[in-house]
Structures are given as C-alpha cells and as structure tokens.
Amino acid sequence: MEEIVELMKSRHSVRQYHDKKISEDVRETLNMYAAELNEKGGLHMQIIYDEPECFNSRMAHYGKFENCNNYIAMVGKKAYDLDERCDFYGELLVLKAQELGLNTCWTALTHGKSKAFQVKSNLQLM
Ligand SMILES: Cc1cc2nc3c(=O)[nH]c(=O)nc-3n(C[C@H](O)[C@H](O)[C@H](O)COP(=O)(O)O)c2cc1C
Structure with missing residues (x-):
C-alpha cells in the first residue's frame, strides 16, 4: 500500500521523452501485468512499442x-462503465x-492515428 502511494506521488505527466528503446525485460514485465489487468478488468489494453507515427501528428506536436514511440491504447468492449474500468486499470x-x-x-x-493496435467492431478506443 505504502509503495503504491509513493509511486502516485512520484508520477507526473511527461511529454518529451528520450529517444531510447525500452528493454526487453521491462517490456516483458509490463506486458505480463497488462495481460493480468486486462483479464481482471475485462479490457483489451494494448501496449505498442517502437511506433513513432501515433504521436507524430499535428495535434501531438x-x-x-516528442519521441513518444511507445504508448498504451485503452481499448475495451463498449459498456456503460468502460471509462471507469479504463481509468482504474489503466492507472494501475x-x-x-x-x-x-x-x-x-x-x-x-x-x-494522431495508428494502425498498430486493433479495435474490433464491438470494441472502443477510449
Ligand atoms: C482522460 C485524460 C485525457 C487527457 N488528454 C490529454 C491530451 O490529449 N493531451 C494532453 O496534453 N494532456 C491530456 N490530459 C492531461 C494530462 O494527462 C495530465 O493529466 C495533466 O497534464 C496533469 O499532469 P500531472 O499528471 O503532472 O498532474 C488528459 C488527462 C486525462 C485524465
């Protein structure tokens, strides 16, 4: 409990990133945790690595x-509480x-747009 509070305190929004690849170890840990949270929350969150196009749009500039080459797409089946679940599990x-x-x-x-993640017809990107 104390640990997560410390993480909350240390986290703040960052928009300019180092042009550095995320290590395989970190990817594996994050992917495994995302799979666990997707299962718990009934979500389809997708982590996209090494894809510069989504944050290379006019709006992103x-x-x-800058250098936002990795991102998480918050995706889930359309439902009245989808935003709440994306908020809770996405924050974790x-x-x-x-x-x-x-x-x-x-x-x-x-x-901007991206073709790197899937939003099937019954799903929604939040
Ligand atoms: C659901 C949601 C959507 C947001 N969308 C954007 C956005 O499109 N662009 C942006 O620059 N900030 C956006 N923000 C704001 C930042 O993510 C962030 O909350 C704000 O800058 C506060 O920064 P802090 O995390 O350092 O407190 C959004 C925040 C939320 C919660």
Missing part, C-alpha cells in the same frame, strides 16, 4: 509530444510503468 498500468522507470501521460486528444 501541438501538444508538445501507468503506475507499474512508473515503477519500472518509465514516465507516462494520459492523452485523449493530442495524438
């Missing part, structure tokens, strides 16, 4: 995003990223 995932030494920023507007 306007939002001052970004706190895990923080623990692993990765900064994050929530965005709903200042990003």
Whole structure:
C-alpha cells in the first residue's frame, strides 16, 4: 500500500521523452501485468512499442509530444462503465510503468492515428 502511494506521488505527466528503446525485460514485465489487468478488468489494453507515427501528428506536436514511440491504447468492449474500468486499470498500468522507470501521460486528444493496435467492431478506443 505504502509503495503504491509513493509511486502516485512520484508520477507526473511527461511529454518529451528520450529517444531510447525500452528493454526487453521491462517490456516483458509490463506486458505480463497488462495481460493480468486486462483479464481482471475485462479490457483489451494494448501496449505498442517502437511506433513513432501515433504521436507524430499535428495535434501531438501541438501538444508538445516528442519521441513518444511507445504508448498504451485503452481499448475495451463498449459498456456503460468502460471509462471507469479504463481509468482504474489503466492507472494501475501507468503506475507499474512508473515503477519500472518509465514516465507516462494520459492523452485523449493530442495524438494522431495508428494502425498498430486493433479495435474490433464491438470494441472502443477510449
Ligand atoms: C482522460 C485524460 C485525457 C487527457 N488528454 C490529454 C491530451 O490529449 N493531451 C494532453 O496534453 N494532456 C491530456 N490530459 C492531461 C494530462 O494527462 C495530465 O493529466 C495533466 O497534464 C496533469 O499532469 P500531472 O499528471 O503532472 O498532474 C488528459 C488527462 C486525462 C485524465
């Protein structure tokens, strides 16, 4: 409990990133945790690595995003409580990223399009 509070205190939004690849170890830990949270929350959160296009749009530049080559797509089946579950389980995932030494920023507007993640017909990108 104390640990997660410390992670919450240390996390803040970052929009300019180092142009550095995320290590395989970190990817594996994060992917495993995302799979666990997807199961618990009935979600389809997808972590995309090494994909610069989504944050290379006019809106992303306007939002001052730089070197944002890795991101998490918040996806789930359409439901009245999808936003709440994305919020809760997504926050746990970004706190895990923080623990692993990765900064994050929530965005709903200042990003472009991406073909790197799947949003099947009954699903929704939040
Ligand atoms: C659901 C959601 C969507 C957001 N969308 C954007 C966005 O598109 N672009 C942006 O620059 N900040 C966006 N923000 C704001 C930042 O993620 C962040 O909450 C704000 O800058 C506060 O920073 P802090 O984390 O350092 O307190 C969004 C926040 C939330 C919760």
